[in-house]
Amino acid sequence: MSLHKFNPNDKGFTEEATYLNEDLEESYNLSTYTWQPGMVDDDGQMMKLRITKSTLSTFKICPRQYYYQYILRLPQGETIPMVRGTNVHNVVEYFWKQINEDVLEVVKKLLDEDKQITAKKLLEGFLPKPEDGFHYNEGIVIEQWFEWNWMRLLICYAENTIHLWQPVGNELEVHAMETLEVDGVTLPVHYKGYVDRVFADGHGGFILMELKTGKWMERPYKYSGMRFEMEFYRQMLVKSNHSEYLPVTQWAWEYPYGQVNGGDGAIWAIEDAKRLSRYAAKSIKTVSEKLIRAHINNDFQPVHTEKCKAYCRCTTMPCGWCDYIDICPGWNMIKEMTL
């Protein structure tokens, strides 16, 4: 079944490669997800491991899933939540591309004249829709997202900082390279990622914003997971010398469809990056080292084992959502044991 995809932008964001300099472009071309020790390209140049927020997060969830997805490149089924997420991201990216100083000037004038409804309608008009409408509740997600941003605009207007409403970075592609030391061996790696949005904080610093279209659970693991992702982006900006977006003073995330699938509801949160980055940075370092070690030893163990008990979270997440459960040794061992 083909799913209904919608992208009003000229290009998908993954098609628009931007490198800060030639060194980063060369580093990217020498990087691969399938890296093994001693690997060289056709010209005999040493290859390096490519790390993204998604590869690191997947490895953190389950090394075996990472192995199937990024090393063996086994196809994953495309799901409605995935398409919904991509469609919403495309709409939001397009929206921000349309908002320029002229639009903001008109909005400000309308607000000065106390014409809030007209101003809101004007901005809503920049949200594109497919001719045959959305199919997967994208409209509900976008509506909530827009409401929050409308409220934020009213606050900016009241504080005479309407220029801070617009992001200074929109679907920002960031590349960085680094040398990591693992078990006494130094290895070069290349990082690649997309920061959904960057906002100026009005005091010389910047706020990273991540948009999620899945469910939100008010649990410590969700906070630590989000901090892990946000710190990854912060580090990438630092490592790649993107001084135009530094320092990162805060990070934020929004879950406008947080109620889906029994979630705890739509939420957005903003946190002090400086205060929280130390723990997240430690976690990134630990997971990166484990990832490299797994590549060196070619050892990617399933998170689920026969030792898992009924209350283990992996029985519902991530295995419950994993496309590879039928070939996973973690589960096949259990099947064999229960036969």
Ligand code: SF4
């Ligand atoms: S089924 Fe579970 S243990 Fe196996 S690869 Fe998937 S997430 Fe990992």
